[in-house]
Amino acid sequence: MSTKNIHYLIAVIFIAFAALQYNDPDPLLWMLIYGVVTLVAVLKVYLRQLNFKPLVTTFMVIFGLYSLMYVPVFVEFLGNPDKSELFGAMKVTKSWIEGTREFLGLLIAIGALEYLRRSKVKGK
Numbered sequence: 001m002s003t004k005n006i007h008y009l010i011a012v013i014f015i016a017f018a019a020l021q022y023n024d025p026d027p028l029l030w031m032l033i034y035g036v037v038t039l040v041a042v043l044k045v046y047l048r049q050l051n052f053k054p055l056v057t058t059f060m061v062i063f064g065l066y067s068l069m070y071v072p073v074f075v076e077f078l079g080n081p082d083k084s085e086l087f088g089a090m091k092v093t094k095s096w097i098e099g100t101r102e103f104l105g106l107l108i109a110i111g112a113l114e115y116l117r118r119s120k121v122k123g124k
Helices: 005-023 027-046 054-070 071-079 083-087 095-118
Strands: none
Touching: 005 027, 005 083, 005 095, 027 054, 027 095, 071 095, 083 095
């Protein structure tokens, strides 16, 4: 699969992530976070001549710092014997569920940005 197609795939995935945030307690924040990843993926295809590394690195740092506030609830999740509750119904029945989901969402966004930061789109 070409790098360009991988960028498009990342864009589609993160558009879907953003669209699924409509019922989240803070949908605009998460639509913005996932929208940043989508935008970077698409812009790197069409504006290949620009150096996106400083911008992408900045977003990675911002997302990384933001994720630190979720570390305590993620540790609480790790100590919970029933991990399946995280992937169950989309209602929050325990305090650590939403925070852990958001922590993992940030890690996914950071991972995608790291790929996009390192990738080079070739061709027309």
